[in-house]
Amino acid sequence: MKKGTVPFSEGLVEPPESEEELLERARGVAGLTLGELGARVGLDVPDESRRAKGIAGQILEKALGATAGSRAEPDFVTLGIELKTIPLDATGKPRESTFVCSISLSAMADTDWEGSTVLKKLSKVLFVPVEAASKTPLGDRRVGRAYRWSPNAEEQERMRADWERLAEMIASGEVARITGHLGEVLQVRPKAPHGRSRRRAPDEEGAVQWTMPRGFYLRPAFTQAVLTRLRAEE
DNA sequence: TTGTGATCATCT
DNA sequence: AGATGATCACAA
Numbered sequence: 053m054k055k056g057t058v059p060f061s062e063g064l065v066e067p068p069e070s071e072e073e074l075l076e077r078a079r080g081v082a083g084l085t086l087g088e089l090g091a092r093v094g095l096d097v098p099d100e101s102r103r104a105k106g107i108a109g110q111i112l113e114k115a116l117g118a119t120a121g122s123r124a125e126p127d128f129v130t131l132g133i134e135l136k137t138i139p140l141d142a143t144g145k146p147r148e149s150t151f152v153c154s155i156s157l158s159a160m161a162d163t164d165w166e167g168s169t170v171l172k173k174l175s176k177v178l179f180v181p182v183e184a185a186s187k188t189p190l191g192d193r194r195v196g197r198a199y200r201w202s203p204n205a206e207e208q209e210r211m212r213a214d215w216e217r218l219a220e221m222i223a224s225g226e227v228a229r230i231t232g233h234l235g236e237v238l239q240v241r242p243k244a245p246h247g248r249s250r251r252r253a254p255d256e257e258g259a260v261q262w263t264m265p266r267g268f269y270l271r272p273a274f275t276q277a278v279l280t281r282l283r284a285e286e
Numbered sequence: 287t288t289g290t291g292a293t294c295a296t297c298t
Numbered sequence: 299a300g301a302t303g304a305t306c307a308c309a310a
Contacts, residue, residue, distance in 0.1 A: 105306055106291030113291080123310080124289070139293080147293085149301085154289060184293090232302040242303055245288085264304090265288085272301090 078198035087191030139184030243267030
């Protein structure tokens with residue numbers, strides 16, 4: 053097999069053995085449409101994204117050899133790398149926030165930033181931009197140039213500041229007062245299959261209250277700044 | 287039912 | 299327009 057080619061066979065792709073191999077694979081699929089890539093890995097791409105919200109991420113996972121399934125582990129377990137697709141609008145800016153991880157509300161009091169799931173998840177990331185102009189049909193959207201990201205000191209500091217404030221609110225029973233307005237780069241928003249989901253969280257007295265499940269998200273302006281930095285450093 | 291993949295739908 | 303809060307699909 054030629055260097056840099058992606059070993060497709062019956063839709064199965066072996067996990068990459070190194071960061072370099074992963075980045076090469078990712079860059080090898082740049083320019084392909086989601087429809088083309090989906091066909092290679094055996095995933096159908098509907099015209100409407102309303103019923104296929106995660107399809108871009110799932111196609112890229114399969115195409116690059118990520119460990120299938122949903123687990124609280126990096127997508128590329130042996131490399132410790134998390135895969136994130138970034139939807140870009142017509143001007144090249146991220147259209148949406150980036151989901152980082154679900155929050156264990158009742159465990160926040162026992163965690164600090166250094167041991168947080170957020171830092172763990174974002175320590176090594178492969179960003180794969182995907183064309184996402186709303187007028188472009190899902191299957192016609194093209195994959196962009198991928199970048200490996202590890203947060204630098206400043207980026208880490210900004211995330212830490214937000215995380216610590218939000219974690220403190222959750223741990224002290226103020227989860228109900230958290231809105232998406234809080235956090236400069238990292239925010240807490242609902243993350244649920246439907247509006248009836250509830251999760252345990254501490255209240256002000258340390259007792260149990262039930263609230264909607266939440267997750268950490270990166271704001272679009274932050275991921276945009278990250279992508280700008282990575283492009284500039286090439 | 288929960289976690290991961292995210293985008294949708296509405297409000298400001 | 300941009301952002302927040304709500305929601306959809308799928309795997310384990």
